[in-house]
Each structure stands twice: as structure tokens, then as C-alpha cells.
Amino acid sequence: MKTESVLEKVFNSGQLAVTSECGPPRGALPEKVIEKAKMLEGYVDAINVTDNQTAMVRMSSLAACILIKQIGLDPIFQMVTRDRNRLAMQSDIIGAYSHGINTMLCLSGDHPHFGDHPMAANVYDLDSVQLVQTVRKMRDEGKFQGGDDILNPPKMFIGAAANPFADPFELRVARLAKKINAGVDFIQTQCIYNMAKFETWMQGVCDRGLDKKVHIMAGITPMKSVGMARYMKNRVPGMDVPDEIVKRLAGVSKKEQPQEGIKIAVEQIQRLKEVPGVHGFHIMAIEWEQKVPEIVEKAGLYPRPEIK
Amino acid sequence: MITAERKPMEEIIESVRPYNRILLVGCNECVTVCAAGGRKEVGILSSALQMAFMQEGKTLDIKELTLERQCDPEYVEELVTVIDQADAVLSMACGCGVQEVARRYKDKPVYPALNTLFMGAAERQGVWAERCQGCGDCILGLTGGICPVARCSKRLLNGPCGGSTAGKCEISQDVDCVWQLIWDRMKALGIENRYEEVMTAKDWRTSRDGGPRKIIREDLV
Secondary structure (H helix, E strand, O other): OOOOOHHHHHHHOOOOEEEEEEOOOOOOOHHHHHHHHHHHOOOOOEEEEOOOHHHOOOOOHHHHHHHHHHOOOOEEEEEEOOOOOHHHHHHHHHHHHHOOOOEEEEEOOOOHHHOOOOOOOOOOOOOHHHHHHHHHHHHHHOEOOOOOEOOOOOOOEEEEEEOOOOOOHHHHHHHHHHHHHHOOOEEEEEEOOOHHHHHHHHHHHHHOOHHHOOEEEEEEOOOOOHHHHHHHHHHOOOOOOOHHHHHHHHOOOOOOHHHHHHHHHHHHHHHHHOOOOEEEEEEOOOOOHHHHHHHHHHOOOOOOOOOO | OEEEEEOOHHHHHHHHOOOOEEEEEEEOOHHHHOOOOOHHHHHHHHHHHHHHHHHOOOOOEEEEEEEOOOOOHHHHHHHHHOHHHOOEEEEOOOHHHHHHHHHHOOOOOEEEOEEEEEEEEEEEOOEEEEEEOOOOOOOOOOOOOOOHHHHOOOOOOOOOOOOOEOOEEOOEEEEEOHHHHHHHHHHHHOOHHHHHOOOOOOOHHHOHHHOOOOOOOOOOO
16 A cells, blocks of 8 residues: 555455545635535545636635545545646645645646636646656655655655547557556546547557556546536537437436436446446536435445445 | 737827837847838838827827847947937837847837737748747757647646647647647657656756846857
């Protein structure tokens, strides 16, 4: 074991891991964080806390992680390299670890162009791969990126993202290999809708034996409506929503669409459980956290393993 | 070369409004090539300003001059014979030229007529695009001769991010995904296996982050 992370322990037990996410509020509303996290209690192994997602200012990921930790749940501290330089990132990592947070997800983050501060300076002192490398160096060598020793180095279980649906597709396995070279322990993928394409990517991953070097969690986002499916298909960069998903949702009444969306998500999980190299699921129910328990139960992922 | 664009007319008019006599100074180098501040643009701006002032019932005495290189003290010295005939200088050079004039003529207000944009190249007639950020530690040898520092919207050294779609950047259909270009080029050169080598955190001291930079060539000083 590299860390005390519950997620690492679940992976090591050989069972499928389950994570979900909680987007912090756009204001000083700690009760909202706790309310969202409690909806997930007992149904997931750890809860991702997003970091100014879609480049909109929100309560800091670190603060929201601490709130979640304080109620006895396990947060995954997401960190984007867009908003702060290597000094700020490393100090936040130490801060997080000082509060018992031991699992991270390293991302580059959405460009400010998409958010509510498109006029903001874009930091990118490091990219996501270099952040992975930095966190690994802090953990395994006990050194800061700049080379000095850290007093009581933070032992983080290190995650990163992968999007098998972005272009160029042929590079996407190599990109995963690159993140593995940098030191990543687990991967959460972009939301999967194009199952065939995901399976092709996983085949490429397994052909190279990369599935033995990293734990891959398949990303699942239930569609609330046909409108959401169309929006994701046409407007969200790097998202691949096949027509059949849109048609299936359009084929039922508006009232039934949310249930159909849940059904699709559960079917996806069932199918992906059979894909070699998939070690878990990351269920991103965007502003729909209350549905996660139902998905987890219906997909046969409940109860979650008891980890000491 | 350095590229620039003329500021909006209203902003330029506002900047020279307090003055009766101005010296409008162009530059024969980069800004001439990108058609922003050469002799021709100096003439056009001069006419436009005179017309604008005339419509307000005022007159503006404009002396036009285009220097060989406004970032070079040797040529900026040429203004010495005419500088006293002007209340202010309106410069059509890049920011380097504006500052050189300000440095040399300490008691003369200098205003920029251009917004200096980037170091770039001409993609075709009338189109210039950013190519270099002057990071001071060139990595083009590792990236197939295409720069991710200048041309990736997130300056990712280990791209592409998850937003690359059909060769385009997630921020706009008008922006190429530079990592798609780098990947294509690596394949053409048969060096795509090198993609998996992690490019480690960059030392930005050689870039602007290390403070204002200076080159001192002892052999030339």
C-alpha cells in the first residue's frame, strides 16, 4: 500500500470501486456540501470534489473536502492546474493531507473561456501530467517539486482523467501510458456513451498491459432528459453521445425520461463490468446526486465493501 | 516578427485630444510587414485624425515620420530635429518602439496607436498567427517544430487535453489543436514513440516569470 486511501484499499481487495462527485456551491454554503455528500454515504467508496469546474468560481475544493472529511466520509481532492502555480498547488496538497485527505485527482481543467471569468489569467505553470509527477515526487521521494525535503511528506493516492473520446483517438492509449509513466495510480474516464469506442480503447490499453499498471474507473453520467443528451452531444467538447442514446430518450415521454436515463446508466455499468481492465465506476450525476444510490443498487454494486 | 493592430479610432482620438500639434511616428520593420504601423498606415491615420478633429471644429497639426526601426536608439535619434515642434508623440510602432521614444525624449508625452499582440508568422495574405512566446528555453526540437507553449490554449507540455475535437481546440473552431498538429508531425517524422516520454515541469525563469530579461553580449558591447 502506498497510502491510507480507502480507494486504494478497495482496488487492492480486487473489488470494483465506486466513486461519485460533489460540485461545491457557488457561495459560502457548507450545509450544501454536507447535504450532497450525505446522499452518497454508504453507496460510494469516495467522493470527488470538483475544483472550480467549468471554470466557474465555487467554494474551494480543499474547503469542501475538509467538510466532507469532518463528517467521516472520504473525499477525492480534485486539483486543476489552471488556477494556481506550483507553490500554491503543493501547499494545498500539504494542507489537504494535514486534514486527513489522502486521495487526489490531477487535472488540467476547463479553459477560462468556458466560465464566468473568461478575462482571468490562465496559469498552467504545470500541466496535469506534471502535477501527477509532482504529487508522486512529494509522496515517494519526500521532496518538493523544487527539490527540497518535505517534513512529513503527504502520501496521496494519485488519480487523473482520461478521455478516450477526444481526438486524436489513436493517441489516447499512448496518453494513458504517459500518465502511468508520470506516476498515476488510478484513472477516472470521461462519461462513456459510445460503448464500442470505449471497448476499443480498453482493448488497446489491455494489449499493452497498461491495465495491470493502473486502476481504470469507467465514467458514467445518467441523462436526465433528451435535452441534456442533445446538449452533451452537440455542445460539450470531447463528449461522444451516439444517436441511439438520444433516440432512446426521445422515444419515451418527458416524464419517463429521467427513469430511462437511469436505466441506460445501469445497463452501461452492467456491460462495462465485463470489460477487462475496468476496476470500478465513477458516477457523475450532475446536480442529481440523489439518484446515485439507486444506480449503485440497481447495478449490483451495493453494499460497498467494509474497509478497515 | 512582432504583430500589432491599430487601436480603435475613438481611443486614439481621446489620447491626442488635449494637443494641437502631434508627431505621428511609424516604423519600417515588423509593423510595416503586418500592415499596422508603416508609412502607409501613418498616412491613413493622419488623415483620419485630421478629419475627426475637423468635424469637431478643431485643427490638429500632424507631422508624419516613419523610422527605419523605432526600437533602435540610432533611428529614434532622428526625431531630435522635429520633436520640439510637437506637443506629443503618437507612435505606430510596437510597444518596444513606443518605449524607446519615451526613454529618449523624457519631457514629451508618448501615446501608443497600436496594440502589440504577439510573435507570429503570416499564415496567408492578411492573416498572422501566434508562433512563439519567447519562453527562453526552446523545446521545438522535442515537439516536431511546433510550439505547445505558444499554441496550446492551456500551454500543455504533455497534451492534448480531453477537449481536442477533429483537430480543433475546445475554445474555438478557429483554433487548431496544437497537439493534433504535433502528433501528426511526429508521425510524419516517425518519432511518435517519443510522445510517451513525460515532458517535465518547465523552468519558467528564462521566461517573463523570472523578471524582465536582458541579453548582454560581451563580444559586442
